[in-house]
Amino acid sequence: MGTNYSVEMTNIYKSFGGVHALKDVSIRFRPGEIHSIVGENGAGKSTLIKILSGAYMRDSGEILIHGKPVMPRNTYDMKRMGIGVIYQEFSLALDCTVAENIFISKLSEKKHGLINWKKLNQKAAELTRDLGFEINPTEIAGNLGVAFQQIIEITKALSEDIDILILDEPTAVLSPLETEKLFSILDRLKEKGVTIIYISHRLEDVLRLSDEITVLRDGEVRRTFARGEADGDGLVSEMIGRNVDTYYPQRAKTEIGEEVLRVEHLNRGNVVRDVSFQVFKGEVLGIAGLLGSGKTETVRLIFGADKPDSGDIYLHGEKTKITSPYDAMKKGINYLSENRKEEGVILQMPIQENVTLSDMRAICKNAIFLDKKKESDSVENSVESFQVKCDGIHSLVASLSGGNQQKVSIAKSLFVNTDIAILDEPTRGVDVGAKVEIYNIINQLVSEGLSVIMVSSEIEEIIGMCDRVLVIGKGQVVGTLMKGEVDQENIVALSSGIKS
Amino acid sequence: MTNAKRIANFFLENNIYIVIIIMIVICSILTSNFYTYQNITNLMKQNTIIGILAFGQLLIILTGDIDLSVGSICGAANVAVSVLLRGEMSLPATLMIALLLGIGMGAANGFFIVFRALPPFIVTLAMMTIARGLAYIWSGGRPINVVAPELVKINNTLVARIPQLATFLILVFIIMLILLRFTSYGRIIKAIGSNAEAVRLAGLRVNLYRFSVYIITGFLCSLGGILGTVRTGVGSPVFGEGYELDAIAMVVIGGASLSGGKGDAVKTIVGIFTIGMISNIMNLMNVSPYLQQVIKGVIILAAIYSQAITNNKGRLAA
Ligand SMILES: Nc1ncnc2c1ncn2[C@@H]1O[C@H](COP(=O)(O)OP(=O)(O)OP(=O)(O)O)[C@@H](O)[C@H]1O
């Protein structure tokens, strides 16, 4: 037998310019086990698995796979060794169909160079159905929401024969139902002896799922826990070096004020059907629902990002038409997209220029010339309050870890003052410590009179933050829950149509 | 180690400066008359018009589009000036109409590209032939003398020992420099080239910005056309032919990325004179025009290839 580890990484170092992302990391993984890696944003989790997958070259250190040393030069080499990866940042061809994306690496391996499209689509449909997901294989990937895109990534990885499966934040945008489906798939793979490396900020999932949990902090291994050795608080204090007492801080009691927004009979295609609701001053309205329920599609209509087929919008009691995002912002509505890479941040621009994009007037003299001093002062401020871990505000957003990119995205959204903020998956991929800071900022703004519409796939977040919750299923409002009634069971039951 | 790396990185990032220094050195070694006052002013005048077009192209490329019609619009304006003057139109009115012509053609490009979502390559290709065709029709296919001495006179006027013609390029350069480095407009243009959807969702009117870029470029094209009459004394239907490709080459040699979002005014002016010098030095050395084309192409390819290498090195792995 030799060794009983399938992957052994020893003394791994990696730095980017002056940033030491990994320092002397040694970690081993066993076949037939789920081994999770947790840590703050920027701790080095993604870097570690990218080194294993061949996406990055290590500076030094050794990697053994089934006892044999490997020197991954590119992802293709490692794929041939049976390593499948679901990256945190999607790598989909957005103009291609779901089926083309799933089989993208096999498209070139066709005999005679011809592709049987019908068969390809059929196989894609079969594959997704086997995994328990419903998705139209001929849909263009770029037209789908991030949750569906995540499903494509999962299916793509599982369409290969894999011996080692790496998942980086696979559930950050999945609702509980899809998450459960993914977990049962992982259980099956585990039975078959696949090595599973799992990265997540959802610590409850991690605790439930993992045979081993390794905590990374500042690029170093803090500790590895065996199953049952750790609890949530213990993990958190290893991760961030202190205890967190409230994950969902209380909001200073404020009176919920008058109605600021009312939506009546909003329709768009068959994704948003007859949706009506109200939002009041100083409240957080949650929107929950399963994959494909139309949460994002609904809020995009309010922001003018898409056009409704029919329906009315009332702002402060007056009927208005919102024709574009520009128009929405002028009328006091602002929107954080769930899709930070495509719609949230500009990766090839510095943090500073990203944050201020939503309100350039605030940093301009005479409405034309940039006041760079003023700009950098205010950006320094928000970088600090949102706890963005970076090498200065002039670093490109592309050089940040996923969670830190998300912080820039939300900092950008909240840089502008509006009456209503629509936050779609605001804490996607953000670590527990920073989440609390973001919730504090939101609470502060709400107590000053902001109204928030919070779309989230994370039920705890909805429960912890919202005064009222709108549950959406198949494009329709299936129920509204008040603060006291909001709990996991009620939301899941409503959204999956068990209860009405 | 890191310091050495930083210095190396600086040079890799800014290799356009090295290219032009090498060019200047080679030029002064190869020919004795490169450094004469006569030749330097000549070089400036030669590259004024195409340089102005290159700055228009820079704006378009920053937003992620491309404009193949700049040379033809320039030619149409050039002919329009001479035709209108021959028809006894007053000089100010003539200039005004020529400028509006370029702006109108730019607006037409912008309308179809931005508001009708047609591909820039095709729309500006069509405009390229339309504008060129109009130049031939208006002129009857022949160069027409410009009957405005006060216009033609500018060609030989000096301002502080600098040819007055070149001051237009200097002015455009300074405005572009300010626009791109110090104004919100410049930043938004670049942001649109990097990720237009993110900019739209940040509440900015992406379409208006994109449209405005075509208007500005149209204006710069007709300015180039007007200055063409100054320089040649005629309005010619072939004026500006091939300028679009040189303008693109100048911008790209100046480090701009054809996929948008990246580019700079200083590097563009260096790019303009890099290409300008290549022609200049070969003329001084009496290289045959055919061979000139080959050499120019090879140098452009080499310069852009070296940039692609450094870009790839600097690029962040996925
Ligand atoms: N391509 C890159 N260029 C420069 N720095 C990088 C790059 N990729 C990662 N880093 C830096 O390396 C460190 C580790 O990043 P990594 O993405 O591994 O974090 P992470 O643990 O995955 O965080 P998250 O939970 O936010 O996903 C961060 O400080 C990040 O800024």
Ligand SMILES: [Mg+2]
């Ligand atoms: Mg990561």
